[in-house]
Amino acid sequence: MAGKRHLDKRGRPVVAVTGLGVITSLGQGVAANWQALVAGRSGLREIVRFPTEGLRSRVAGCVDFMGVEPYSAFELARRMASGVVDEALGQAGIGAVGAFPGPLFIATPPSELEWPQLTSLLAAAPENDTENVYLRMAEAVRHDRQIDRFAKLADHVRFASLAGHVADEFDTTGQPISVCTACASGVSAIQLGLEAIRRGEAEAALSVGVDATVHPEGLMRFSLLSALSTHNDPPEKASRPFAKDRNGFVVAEGAGAVVLESMDAAEARGARILGIVRGCGERADHYHRTRSKPDGSAIIGAIRNTLMDACTDAAEIDYINAHGTGTPENDKMEYQSLKAVFGEAIDTIPISSNKSMIGHTLIAAGAVEAVFSLMTIISGTLPPTINYDHPDPAIPLDVVANQSRPAKVATVLSNSFGFGGQNVCAVFAAEPA
Numbered sequence: 001m002a003g004k005r006h007l008d009k010r011g012r013p014v015v016a017v018t019g020l021g022v023i024t025s026l027g028q029g030v031a032a033n034w035q036a037l038v039a040g041r042s043g044l045r046e047i048v049r050f051p052t053e054g055l056r057s058r059v060a061g062c063v064d065f066m067g068v069e070p071y072s073a074f075e076l077a078r079r080m081a082s083g084v085v086d087e088a089l090g091q092a093g094i095g096a097v098g099a100f101p102g103p104l105f106i107a108t109p110p111s112e113l114e115w116p117q118l119t120s121l122l123a124a125a126p127e128n129d130t131e132n133v134y135l136r137m138a139e140a141v142r143h144d145r146q147i148d149r150f151a152k153l154a155d156h157v158r159f160a161s162l163a164g165h166v167a168d169e170f171d172t173t174g175q176p177i178s179v180c181t182a183c184a185s186g187v188s189a190i191q192l193g194l195e196a197i198r199r200g201e202a203e204a205a206l207s208v209g210v211d212a213t214v215h216p217e218g219l220m221r222f223s224l225l226s227a228l229s230t231h232n233d234p235p236e237k238a239s240r241p242f243a244k245d246r247n248g249f250v251v252a253e254g255a256g257a258v259v260l261e262s263m264d265a266a267e268a269r270g271a272r273i274l275g276i277v278r279g280c281g282e283r284a285d286h287y288h289r290t291r292s293k294p295d296g297s298a299i300i301g302a303i304r305n306t307l308m309d310a311c312t313d314a315a316e317i318d319y320i321n322a323h324g325t326g327t328p329e330n331d332k333m334e335y336q337s338l339k340a341v342f343g344e345a346i347d348t349i350p351i352s353s354n355k356s357m358i359g360h361t362l363i364a365a366g367a368v369e370a371v372f373s374l375m376t377i378i379s380g381t382l383p384p385t386i387n388y389d390h391p392d393p394a395i396p397l398d399v400v401a402n403q404s405r406p407a408k409v410a411t412v413l414s415n416s417f418g419f420g421g422q423n424v425c426a427v428f429a430a431e432p433a
Helices: 030-038 073-092 115-124 130-143 150-154 161-170 185-198 216-224 263-268 297-309 328-348 362-379
Strands: 015-024 104-107 177-179 204-211 254-262 275-284 319-321 350-352 411-418 422-429
Touching: 015 030, 015 073, 015 185, 015 263, 015 362, 030 362, 073 161, 073 204, 073 254, 104 161, 104 185, 104 362, 161 177, 161 204, 177 185, 185 204, 185 254, 185 275, 185 362, 185 411, 185 422, 204 362, 254 263, 254 362, 275 297, 275 362, 297 328, 297 411, 297 422, 319 362, 328 411, 362 411, 362 422
Parallel strands: 104 177, 104 204, 319 350, 319 411
Antiparallel strands: 015 254, 015 275, 204 254, 275 422, 411 422
């Protein structure tokens, strides 16, 4: 746009962050989460929401303080999304109440019904007509008609409808965009906001990630993939990223939100600049439904594309917020990919995995960890990777082990890698490139 004063090295508008919001198993709000995170406190607990007898994994990062009774993944996701957006907008002080002057990009889980809702749906169907249940529900949604019990369930069919709820509540601009790129989705939402502002389509954008997948279906799905930690006792020790005795991730719930603005617009209204989104990059490999290509080419490509988009040299990265799930293959792959990009320097760049304390928030992870990356810059404190009691000699990283570490951090690389080889990373900084 003409007259821009803040442009990056490639002549694009600089995009600032002016608001943050987060909810995890550690609590609600940025302050509560950050205090717990830097103290090395775990939010992982034994699951009490449903029976776990016979399950190999019985630990999760549950958000049980939002008052969702009876439990519904959709309703919990809706309340978490609303909560983090409200916090982020309150900090940013942008627009009028209930009138956000920009588009919404929200990362949500894949469409699915939980067993109780599915049972109710089938019970409501006419005898011998269950095959038409979803067609009738779709008809109800399309015409906004209240059709018997289907109308009560229609909103739960697609998690994409979360975008509509949030857009209506906060009156965002234009059609809301719902995105799902597996566990990279939270950063994808930020990337979409970044690009919208760079293209001059908006002066501000709202990027959100949310997930509420701690239910029997979700737990069993990941357990069948042998992806979950079986370190159940004590629960706080279940997630062990980069440790030699790691054996899987811990599924968790949460949400994160960031308010993005062009630097010019933010300064013009006197907003506090919390940080800069220098750039995002992605690369997919289409190798396998769950595993990345063994040579790490897609992850390496995503990191390199991110640094290039951010106009940032690898030597400028002060800290890495790792994907760090705690699965044997993923952690080793992340190390090898970082080594390919950073060379010998990777041995001295501090790295943490927030998942050691909050678990893996899946679709929300990239947005949640973006908030923590920016807080690392703001506070000058590196959060720890807890449960790092037995370093893996095959992964010789500078892990911030068990206790937080003071450090001056100007530039952070945040990694998010998803099933299906969907990889998206971001660079956050204190200053523009």
